[in-house]
Amino acid sequence: MTFSRTALSVxxxxxxxxxxxxxxxxxKIGYATTKESHYGVGSTAFCDEVEKGTQGRYKCQQFPSSAxxxxxxxxxxxxxxxxxxxxxxxxxxxxxxxxxxxxxxxxLFRDYDHARKVMDGPIGQDLLTKFPAKGLIALSWTENGFxxxxxxxxxxxxxxxxAGLKMRTMENKVHMDGYKTFGILPTPMAFPELFGALxxxxxxxxxxxxxxxxxxxxxxxxxHLSLTGHVYSPALLLISPRVWNKLNDADKKVFQEAAKKASxxxxxxxxxxxxxxxxxxxKDGMTVTRKVDSNAFRxxxxxxxxxxxxxxxxxxxKKIQDIH
Ligand code: PAF
Numbered sequence: 001m002t003f004s005r006t007a008l009s010v011x012x013x014x015x016x017x018x019x020x021x022x023x024x025x026x027x028k029i030g031y032a033t034t035k036e037s038h039y040g041v042g043s044t045a046f047c048d049e050v051e052k053g054t055q056g057r058y059k060c061q062q063f064p065s066s067a068x069x070x071x072x073x074x075x076x077x078x079x080x081x082x083x084x085x086x087x088x089x090x091x092x093x094x095x096x097x098x099x100x101x102x103x104x105x106x107x108l109f110r111d112y113d114h115a116r117k118v119m120d121g122p123i124g125q126d127l128l129t130k131f132p133a134k135g136l137i138a139l140s141w142t143e144n145g146f147x148x149x150x151x152x153x154x155x156x157x158x159x160x161x162x163a164g165l166k167m168r169t170m171e172n173k174v175h176m177d178g179y180k181t182f183g184i185l186p187t188p189m190a191f192p193e194l195f196g197a198l199x200x201x202x203x204x205x206x207x208x209x210x211x212x213x214x215x216x217x218x219x220x221x222x223x224h225l226s227l228t229g230h231v232y233s234p235a236l237l238l239i240s241p242r243v244w245n246k247l248n249d250a251d252k253k254v255f256q257e258a259a260k261k262a263s264x265x266x267x268x269x270x271x272x273x274x275x276x277x278x279x280x281x282x283k284d285g286m287t288v289t290r291k292v293d294s295n296a297f298r299x300x301x302x303x304x305x306x307x308x309x310x311x312x313x314x315x316x317x318k319k320i321q322d323i324h
Contacts, residue, residue, distance in 0.1 A: 049261050
């Protein structure tokens with residue numbers, strides 16, 4: 001075996017200082033939006049903390065902008081262990097962990113304080129414990145945000161204005177059941193296909209939180225934004241059991257703490273985008289409808305709520321609504 005001069009001096013230095021070469025494991029983390037978006041900010045906070053807390057034994061390679069596929073595909077890959085981590089909305093999660101579907105009910109949460117309190121409290125934390133049985137480990141609730149409608153036809157103030165619009169939705173039955181009561185024609189589609197579909201007019205509109213509308217530049221292909229806030233979109237940091245089960249207890253703790261920091265950073269970015277993004281979208285040419293008739297939307301939803309009560313239990317829904 002021959003060594004170059006440099007390699008030899010590195011080997012000698014390591015031997016003299018008594019340190020063995022620590023191996024670095026690079027973890028692949030994917031998410032749907034850009035590196036500068038809320039998902040990127042949360043994921044970067046997570047990755048920085050993991051690298052710091054494990055003294056560089058673990059670091060991340062980030063794959064923003066759906067580079068590893070749509071959210072459903074990424075979750076499948078994390079389950080299989082071909083992708084290490086995903087920062088994803090709950091959109092497709094109910095197809096893997098059905099208990100989570102309850103938090104996708106439209107008009108369930110009053111505002112951000114309410115939603116965050118529920119996710120960080122016993123109900124949200126109990127939901128995280130349901131993932132291992134489905135081949136996934138949930139580290140923390142991050143956040144996507146309250147979803148608003150955009151379209152190319154008209155301003156939406158009440159359900160009658162939304163009626164007849166062909167709207168892309170997530171692949172989420174709880175959402176679709178609700179949106180049908182608004183008269184919308186829901187068209188489920190993976191997010192990576194959405195910009196093209198809006199551009200080509202395959203669908204009239206879509207619904208997403210302000211941070212997504214901003215970072216995905218939907219103002220280039222959508223004219224009307226209505227601040228419907230019709231559903232909260234929670235998000236999660238999921239890790240593959242293949243990675244998790246190899247971590248020692250101290251490293252598990254580092255990952256869990258890092259995930260908490262990710263959640264704080266991601267929510268902070270959601271707040272900033274909510275505060276500054278709407279004016280930006282207006283500057284970019286969108287017509288913004290701020291006064292939405294939420295009561296009319298809630299009223300329209302009543303038949304869907306009867307279905308939700310059957311599926312999730314009226315008492316479980318009330319438990320969430322009653323948290324202040
Ligand atoms: O609309 C969606 O599919 C989701 O909100 C997105 C943009 C992938 C972020 O989680």
